[in-house]
Amino acid sequence: MWNGKPSRIKHNTIIMQYEDGGIKFPDIHEFFVAQKAAWAKRLLEMPNSLLKTIIQETLGNINMKDLLNSSIDCTQMTNDIPLFYKQVLVSIFELRKYPQNIEDVKEEVIWLNKHIKINNASLWYEQWYLKGMVCIEDIMNNNRFLTFNEVKEKFSLCNKQAFKYMSIIDAIPREWKLILKSLDQQQILQRSQNKDITKFKSKEIYWNCIKKTTPTCKMSWNKMDISLTDSEWKYIYTLIHKLTQNCKLKEFQYKIVNNVYASNSVVAKFDKSIDPKCNLCNKTNNTYHFFYECKKAKQFWTEFQNWIGRVFHPFEIVDKNILFGIIDDKMYLCNFFILHAKWFLHTEHKNSKSEIQYKPKFIQFLMCIKHILNVEKQLYIKKNKLSEYNELFACVEQIEN
Numbered sequence: 001m002w003n004g005k006p007s008r009i010k011h012n013t014i015i016m017q018y019e020d021g022g023i024k025f026p027d028i029h030e031f032f033v034a035q036k037a038a039w040a041k042r043l044l045e046m047p048n049s050l051l052k053t054i055i056q057e058t059l060g061n062i063n064m065k066d067l068l069n070s071s072i073d074c075t076q077m078t079n080d081i082p083l084f085y086k087q088v089l090v091s092i093f094e095l096r097k098y099p100q101n102i103e104d105v106k107e108e109v110i111w112l113n114k115h116i117k118i119n120n121a122s123l124w125y126e127q128w129y130l131k132g133m134v135c136i137e138d139i140m141n142n143n144r145f146l147t148f149n150e151v152k153e154k155f156s157l158c159n160k161q162a163f164k165y166m167s168i169i170d171a172i173p174r175e176w177k178l179i180l181k182s183l184d185q186q187q188i189l190q191r192s193q194n195k196d197i198t199k200f201k202s203k204e205i206y207w208n209c210i211k212k213t214t215p216t217c218k219m220s221w222n223k224m225d226i227s228l229t230d231s232e233w234k235y236i237y238t239l240i241h242k243l244t245q246n247c248k249l250k251e252f253q254y255k256i257v258n259n260v261y262a263s264n265s266v267v268a269k270f271d272k273s274i275d276p277k278c279n280l281c282n283k284t285n286n287t288y289h290f291f292y293e294c295k296k297a298k299q300f301w302t303e304f305q306n307w308i309g310r311v312f313h314p315f316e317i318v319d320k321n322i323l324f325g326i327i328d329d330k331m332y333l334c335n336f337f338i339l340h341a342k343w344f345l346h347t348e349h350k351n352s353k354s355e356i357q358y359k360p361k362f363i364q365f366l367m368c369i370k371h372i373l374n375v376e377k378q379l380y381i382k383k384n385k386l387s388e389y390n391e392l393f394a395c396v397e398q399i400e401n
Contacts, residue, residue, distance in 0.1 A: 008260035012213045018241050019234045021215035023254060034206035036091035040068050041198045043088070051085050059112060060124045066109055066134055068197065071096050073114035073122055092197060095209065105176045106137035116171045123168065131155045136172065143180055145169055217258040224288055226319060236324045243325070243332075243339050245379035252346065253339055257324060261287040279355045290349070291342055292322045296360060303362035304341055308334055332392065340372050341365060 002008065015030075016022025043051070044064055052064060058080055059067070074090050081089070098115075099105045108115070111129055112122045125133075133139065133155050139146050146154070148162045157165070197205065218233065228236070240253045255261045264285035268276035278285040280295055291297055301317050308315045315321070315334050322342070325335040344365045352358040373393065380389035 008255075009258050010213075010216065012211070013215045013258075015210055016212060017207070017210075018238050020212055021217070021233070021237050021258075027210065030206060030209040033091045033094060034202045034209055036088045037095055037197060037205050038200075038202035039088045040092050043068065043085075044198055051082070054080055054082075060129075061126055062111065062129065065198070067112075068092055069107070070109035070112055071114055072112045095197060095205070099176060099179065102143070102179055102182065105179050106135065106140065108136050108176075109134060110136060110139075110168065115173055115176075116168070118167050118171050123171070125164065128155060128157070131157075136176075139168075140180070215258065217260075220259045226288075226323075228320070228324075232327055235327050239325050239335065243336050244376060245383060245385075246376065249339060249343060252343060256287060256291070256342070259287055261290075263287050263290050275355070288319065288323070291345060292319045296358065297345060300341070300345065300360050300362055300365075304337075304365075307362070307366070308337060337369075340368075344368060 007014075011025075011027075013021055014023050014025040015027045017024060055064075055067065056062070058077065059072070062070075070093075072089075072093050074093055077086055077089065079086075097104075099108060110116060110133065111124050114122060116123060133151075139151060141150070148157075148165050151157060151165055152159070152161075200208070218228075221227070236257060240250055240257065243253070244250060252261075260266070264274055264278075265276040266286070268274040276284060278289060278294055281289070281293070283289055283293065285294070292301075298317075301322065305315055305317050312333055313331065315326070315331075320327075322338065325331075325338060345360050348360045348364075349358050376393075377386075377389055380386055
């Protein structure tokens with residue numbers, strides 16, 4: 001994407017889904033974590049395997065499903081477990097998120113839990129586990145911990161085990177106890193964030209691993225007094241991939257949206273021979289200026305506006321429409337030609353020997369339209385989407401003629 005040059009968009013951004021501002025660029029680490037974690041279902045389906053025997057001898061006689069849902073300390077796993085299966089288990093345990101709400105805390109398995117320790121060691125009372133004491137929810141009633149007498153009756157414990165029980169309650173993190181006592185309705189109604197991993201495929205696990213972050217482009221455009229709502233940003237991010245099948249154009253528009261287009265002001269930071277200012281307007285020649293504010297661009301867009309109004313639909317020249325596209329599904333064709341018009345400005349500037357010779361003429365853009373449509377049609381045909389092309393560009397025949 002960057003032709004071997006340093007990335008201009010954060011890795012955490014490009015790995016996200018389209019609607020979040022990413023391009024689904026694969027994160028290799030999370031991909032392998034997801035592939036290994038997807039083995040959880042297979043581990044459940046081989047109950048009498050040698051692996052289960054080794055795990056029980058190493059960790060205790062714990063049910064495989066309870067083990068997979070536990071927040072186990074991975075350092076407790078010995079080298080007796082085959083390396084691949086050890087990596088599978090580590091991947092599964094890494095996916096567990098720290099409890100943030102009441103449901104999360106209640107579903108925490110008490111045993112072998114790295115957060116519940118006595119003398120810096122996780123707990124494992126096999127007889128208590130076999131009697132049904134598995135999760136924190138098992139020792140609770142109406143968001144309060146059971147008294148020892150209630151636990152004694154429920155799990156058939158003896159009096160001398162009272163201290164052990166009190167130690168377990170004391171070992172539960174104070175933060176969790178505060179969450180359990182919370183009367184906040186939002187906390188009470190919030191669902192658990194730790195889902196049963198055995199019910200998901202590797203692809204679903206992978207996207208669950210990818211953390212959503214706010215693309216830095218939002219802040220950079222805000223500084224230029226261009227503010228958009230979250231729903232508008234979502235539309236803009238997805239529009240990039242709807243407008244064209246041409247990967248080069250997608251990349252081009254993605255860079256504009258993320259405000260990392262190689263304008264003169266950007267290139268001048270690395271190449272001192274480039275003037276960061278527009279020679280005509282005497283302003284910083286950044287993405288905003290080049291595609292919208294420059295007098296040459298303004299003249300081009302005025303002619304473009306008159307043409308698009310005659311052929312399709314009236315179109316208002318404002319910075320948001322030019323840079324990001326018109327946020328309206330009915331304006332698909334307008335957005336398609338706005339994208340290609342920006343590409344025309346880009347190529348004309350790139351092919352000009354100097355800034356003075358850069359003179360984009362709208363009549364030349366019109367001459368390119370037939371070629372543009374033909375290229376797009378071939379790309380649709382290549383992807384077996386000719387019917388989709390015909391539906392989208394049915395009214396464009398008048399232009400071709």
